[in-house]
Amino acid sequence: MTMKDTTLSSAISRRSALTGMGAAAALPLLMGAARGGAPSGVGPDTVYELRIYHCNAGKLPALLERFKKHEVKIFERLGMHPVAFWTSTEAPDAGNVLTYMLRHPSHEAMVAAWKAFSSDPQWLVVKAESEKDGALVGKHDITSLKLTDFSPVL
Secondary structure, three states, X not given: OOXXXXXXXXXXXXXXXXXXXXXXXXXXXXXXXXXOOOOOOOXXXXXXXXXXXXXXXXXXXXXXXXXXXXXXXXXXXXXXXEEEEEEOOOOOOOOOEEEEXXXXXXXXXXXXXHHHHHOOHHHHHHHHHHOXXXXXXXXXXXXXXXXXXXXXOO
């Protein structure tokens, strides 16, 4: 089992534990925090990026496939650390929204990574191919976040 498979497996097995938890309480668990310390790669300048993609009608399955087969690998190659990916379960967003979080060493690293991503030759091919019948995402919301000094470490 690869580290990626282990991470995905761990995230799936923790799904029931996350039910009913607030985002602030769930974040350290999702980041894989070790007992008594911060997760690997997390420092005082670490920035988390929350992205919410509102898909065009019927396009969520294609977007999920694109992420699963291509985007996550490109993120990782460019030093963007995926934390978790979610789909909405309740109306009006069910079947139309992908929410995900990335971790970056700093705000500057986040900006540089997205600049590299937007011009990455592999990404440009994947995007063009996946959107040959129209754009998958109609709107996206992006929020940059920093942990507070009182965030729980699980």
